[in-house]
Amino acid sequence: MTTRxxxxxxxxxxxxxxxLAAKREIDGxxxxxxxxxxxxxxxxxxxxxxxxxxxxxHYAGLLRQITDSAFHEGEHAA
Structure with missing residues (x-):
């Protein structure tokens, strides 16, 4: 019997x-x-x-999208 x-x-x-798999991919x-x-x-x-x-x-813009999202900055600011 499987419990909750x-x-x-x-x-x-x-x-x-x-x-952890996604983190390893990002780290790489x-x-x-x-x-x-x-x-x-x-x-x-x-x-x-x-x-x-x-x-x-272009690279900087793509990375900015990531950092803005991760750090709640730019268009992702609260």
Missing amino acids: RATATATNDKALNAF MLVRIKTLSDDHFETNPDEINWGDVGTLN
């Missing part, structure tokens, strides 16, 4: 495992982004053009 507590624990374990992406940033996004300073600026501004 056992079912809740199993559900929580599944949620925890899914949460952050490491890759930091590595790319440390390499100046694979650009040569002598060859920077407005396309590079646009690409970097």
Whole structure:
């Protein structure tokens, strides 16, 4: 016989495992982004053009959406 507590624990374990999997995925992406940033996004300073600026501004905008949501800033401010 399955008790309510056992079912809740199993559900929580599944949620925890899914949460940790998503966190590992995010952590991996952050490491890759930091590595790319440390390499100046694979650009040569002598060859920077407005396309590079646009690409970097696009990346910044996407990251801003994430940080605004995570920190309740920008359009996500209360």
